[in-house]
Amino acid sequence: MILALETSCDETCAAVMAPDGTLRASVVASQSAEHVAFGGVVPEIAARRHLELLDPTVRAALRDAGLSLDDVTRVAVTAGPGLIGALLVGVGYAKGLAWGRGLPLVAVDHLHGHVASLQLAPEPPVGPHLVLLASGGHTLLLDVDGPRIRTLARSMDDAAGEAFDKGARLLGLGYPGGPALAALAAQGDPEAHPLTTPLAGRDDLAFSFSGLKTALAMAVAAEAASPSDLAAAYQEAIVRHLVERAALGLAATGRDTLGLVGGVAANERLRAALPGLPARVVAAPLALCGDNAAMIARAALDLEPLAPAALLALDAHARSPLG
Numbered sequence: 119m120i121l122a123l124e125t126s127c128d129e130t131c132a133a134v135m136a137p138d139g140t141l142r143a144s145v146v147a148s149q150s151a152e153h154v155a156f157g158g159v160v161p162e163i164a165a166r167r168h169l170e171l172l173d174p175t176v177r178a179a180l181r182d183a184g185l186s187l188d189d190v191t192r193v194a195v196t197a198g199p200g201l202i203g204a205l206l207v208g209v210g211y212a213k214g215l216a217w218g219r220g221l222p223l224v225a226v227d228h229l230h231g232h233v234a235s236l237q238l239a240p241e242p243p244v245g246p247h248l249v250l251l252a253s254g255g256h257t258l259l260l261d262v263d264g265p266r267i268r269t270l271a272r273s274m275d276d277a278a279g280e281a282f283d284k285g286a287r288l289l290g291l292g293y294p295g296g297p298a299l300a301a302l303a304a305q306g307d308p309e310a311h312p313l314t315t316p317l318a319g320r321d322d323l324a325f326s327f328s329g330l331k332t333a334l335a336m337a338v339a340a341e342a343a344s345p346s347d348l349a350a351a352y353q354e355a356i357v358r359h360l361v362e363r364a365a366l367g368l369a370a371t372g373r374d375t376l377g378l379v380g381g382v383a384a385n386e387r388l389r390a391a392l393p394g395l396p397a398r399v400v401a402a403p404l405a406l407c408g409d410n411a412a413m414i415a416r417a418a419l420d421l422e423p424l425a426p427a428a429l430l431a432l433d434a435h436a437r438s439p440l441g
């Protein structure tokens with residue numbers, strides 16, 4: 119049994135997976151209530167809460183799976199990218215557990231984890247595929263061919279989830295902003311005061327969200343439309359931009375399958391818009407779009423554990439070669 123841990127941001131996560139990929143338990147202890155007052159994640163608070171929550175979260179996952187620590191044969195942990203203090207809590211715990219019990223340890227890249235969440239969909243992609251990864255920290259187009267993952271496009275400025283969070287703040291909504299902005303947008307008319315799609319008409323394989331955010335800030339200040347109409351226009355422009363870049367990526371690579379992963383993959387408008395693309399679209403299961411340890415366990419299934427000598431030397435890293 120694989121025990122996987124994920125502590126890269128503000129969710130303390132543990133999951134248990136059988137070697138054949140069957141998910142036995144996945145527990146996500148969200149800390150978002152602790153960060154609400156600050157309008158975003160406070161790294162020191164996140165690290166301290168991980169320290170308090172990780173052990174009970176691991177115990178809860180084992181209990182849900184009907185197993186004990188004695189059944190764990192392999193440990194997996196997110197080693198980066200993310201908040202360094204938060205990552206260190208998970209990495210330290212995993213190293214101690216693996217070393218103390220003589221278990222193999224697998225270090226997983228968080229972005230690889232999001233990509234692997236597709237393998238937990240009812241009908242996973244088969245063969246090489248393109249992945250649109252849209253989260254709070256990254257917006258990427260990834261070309262996935264077995265274990266080989268190549269970055270085709272990244273954001274020149276903000277990430278898509280960050281754009282949702284900053285837009286929500288401009289509209290006076292709480293944190294995390296994505297679901298709140300989407301809920302407000304559902305009551306609005308996206309055509310009342312449309313906002314321009316970023317990089318429209320250009321064929322750059324890149325994303326950009328900061329100009330759109332400025333356009334929203336100006337529209338809010340000018341009271342150009344109601345908050346719900348502005349939320350709808352803003353969400354629509356983000357979705358159009360993501361869909362356009364995904365279409366460019368499909369054309370550039372000739373891939374016939376597109377995966378959608380990351381926190382923003384939970385967005386209903388985005389999930390509804392992607393099937394218009396000339397590809398089979400596979401979205402990560404809703405429960406596995408946001409950060410979780412099930413995706414880390416699934417990624418670890420296809421990775422080699424660290425050599426015993428490298429186990430104690432494992433360190434967390436804030437950035438990923440994929441990002």
Ligand code: KG4
Pocket residue numbers: 127252253254255256278279280282283294295296297300380381382383384385386407408409
């Ligand atoms: O993947 P994730 O949980 O964490 C990172 O690795 O960053 O993504 C979190 C992001 C946040 O920015 C959040 O606002 C956004 O995903 N998000 C959404 C929705 N649910 C979460 N954005 C748009 N619509 C949603 N329904």
Ligand code: ZN
Pocket residue numbers: 228232253254380381408409
């Ligand atoms: Zn994530």
